[in-house]
Amino acid sequence: MKVAVLGPGALGCLMAALFREAGADVSLVDYRPERVARLRLQGIQVHTLEGGRLVIKAPIGLGPEVGPCDLTIVAVKAYQTETAARTLPGLMSQGGMALTLQNGLGNLESIARIVGPERLLAGVGLLGVTRQDEGRIIYAGRGIIYIGAPSGSRVSRGEVAAVVNLFRRAGLSCQPREDIQAVLWEKLVINVGINPLTALLRVPNGVLLQLPEAWEVAVAAAQEAQTVAQAAGITLSGDPAARLRQVCTDTAANRSSMLQDILAGRPTEIEALNAQVATQGRALGLPTPVNDLLTRLLRAAAQSAPFKVG
Ligand code: KPL
Numbered sequence: 001m002k003v004a005v006l007g008p009g010a011l012g013c014l015m016a017a018l019f020r021e022a023g024a025d026v027s028l029v030d031y032r033p034e035r036v037a038r039l040r041l042q043g044i045q046v047h048t049l050e051g052g053r054l055v056i057k058a059p060i061g062l063g064p065e066v067g068p069c070d071l072t073i074v075a076v077k078a079y080q081t082e083t084a085a086r087t088l089p090g091l092m093s094q095g096g097m098a099l100t101l102q103n104g105l106g107n108l109e110s111i112a113r114i115v116g117p118e119r120l121l122a123g124v125g126l127l128g129v130t131r132q133d134e135g136r137i138i139y140a141g142r143g144i145i146y147i148g149a150p151s152g153s154r155v156s157r158g159e160v161a162a163v164v165n166l167f168r169r170a171g172l173s174c175q176p177r178e179d180i181q182a183v184l185w186e187k188l189v190i191n192v193g194i195n196p197l198t199a200l201l202r203v204p205n206g207v208l209l210q211l212p213e214a215w216e217v218a219v220a221a222a223q224e225a226q227t228v229a230q231a232a233g234i235t236l237s238g239d240p241a242a243r244l245r246q247v248c249t250d251t252a253a254n255r256s257s258m259l260q261d262i263l264a265g266r267p268t269e270i271e272a273l274n275a276q277v278a279t280q281g282r283a284l285g286l287p288t289p290v291n292d293l294l295t296r297l298l299r300a301a302a303q304s305a306p307f308k309v310g
Pocket of ligand 1: 103125126127129190191194195205247251254255256257258
């Protein structure tokens with residue numbers, strides 16, 4: 001199976017490196033020629049918390065150099081999905097699949113607008129991976145990846161199983177899910193709790209468990225998201241606080257993706273996370289005051305960057 005990974009961020013580099021290590025035919029795709037040249041030279045460096053370091057030279061190219069691929073993994077930030085999706089027709093083979101492994105809601109819809117829903121897969125990863133620098137990442141938390149065909153997709157169970165096996169051969173723990181829409185929401189419930197709080201307070205995920213006031217806000221945001229999901233007809237089992245606690249424990253040393261974005265001065269994924277909960281809550285007549293406030297604070301944090309003191 002020929003695979004492209006779209007986006008050389010933390011997750012994209014990790015996927016390309018692990019697939020390449022496992023002998024898969026994988027290429028990393030970027031849109032910036034200077035970065036492609038640098039990454040070709042230096043390779044991808046994967047550091048582990050135990051002090052291990054791997055340098056992997058996976059093929060890296062601009063979109064038009066790479067296709068046609070049987071599987072294209074979209075691993076860009078949610079705010080880049082619309083732009084990245086425009087490269088998909090040139091990357092996907094006839095009958096090829098596109099798999100979004102992104103945070104938040106709205107990515108599937110943006111991709112479907114360009115290539116249609118029929119060959120789409122959604123994936124949800126609970127991994128801790130931090131981008132240290134260009135092409136240099138820390139693999140901080142080994143979690144699970146769920147993959148499934150969302151509604152409107154015609155990807156068969158056998159094809160899902162083949163993709164799941166590809167991930168497993170790369171050493172990742174991966175499971176097929178028929179209810180991937182619910183899994184996307186389960187991850188959203190976690191992200192709306194952990195990401196904005198860790199970004200505002202500038203702490204790794206595990207520290208939230210030691211800050212009772214921050215923890216209460218994180219749990220309240222997650223609970224609002226779960227209520228909105230249920231009102232939207234998505235059945236989520238279990239207690240959001242327990243789920244948050246588990247992920248904070250499993251990825252304790254990890255810097256959330258939103259914290260990494262804030263520290264690097266990049267836009268954050270707040271619009272695909274807490275803002276989505278607020279918008280969908282409003283449409284369903286449900287108040288979401290905690291998600292509203294966190295959305296505003298993160299928007300303000302981004303706007304305040306040029307005025308920072310100290
Ligand atoms: O998905 C994540 C993120 O940082 O975006 C978690 C699971 C919270 C890991 O940090």
